[in-house]
Amino acid sequence: TLFDGYRIKTFIHGMNLRDFLEEVMAYRFIITFNGKCFDLPFLERSLGVRLPQVHLDLRYVMKSLGFSGGLKACERAIGIDRGPLRGVDGYTAVLLWRKYRDGCPEALETLLAYNVADTVNLERLMVFAYNEKVRRLPLSRPLLPEPRKRILIPYRVHEEILDEVFFERLRMLSRKGEVW
Structure with missing residues (x-):
């Protein structure tokens, strides 16, 4: 998912992931959480490119x-x-993807809602982190305002699908003797 503070664009492996490359090249700066270890290596491998943007993890x-x-x-x-x-x-995201691959479109919609939440929340996290860093400086600097808008996630969370996935996860853990 890409979010520039205004627009949300989602990309799905096997559908439109290749479109991501054209979209992301419009940006000079990428902000992720754990993207250095996970997202960027996955994308660069999948797309066969090295992303040139400045990256803040x-x-x-x-x-x-x-x-x-x-x-x-x-x-x-x-x-x-x-x-x-x-x-x-x-x-849980991996389990939702598997459930989607097994024929459940609601699992994909729920997974997309999760991915969008991950992405749009980075804006608030970035503003918080920036302001905390500024507060720790020995001189006074202006703080960034809190993001002014609440972002509506354009995908529905199918709670019944989450219940099924959580139950399946619990069953798998209990088979391994990790719960109960």
């Missing part, structure tokens, strides 16, 4: 501010609530 910025854990932990720490996507993580 908020994972390391947040760590330098004393925040640990993944994106969702950082979001919670600064007051971002994911609503019906609360509890959905990267592993």
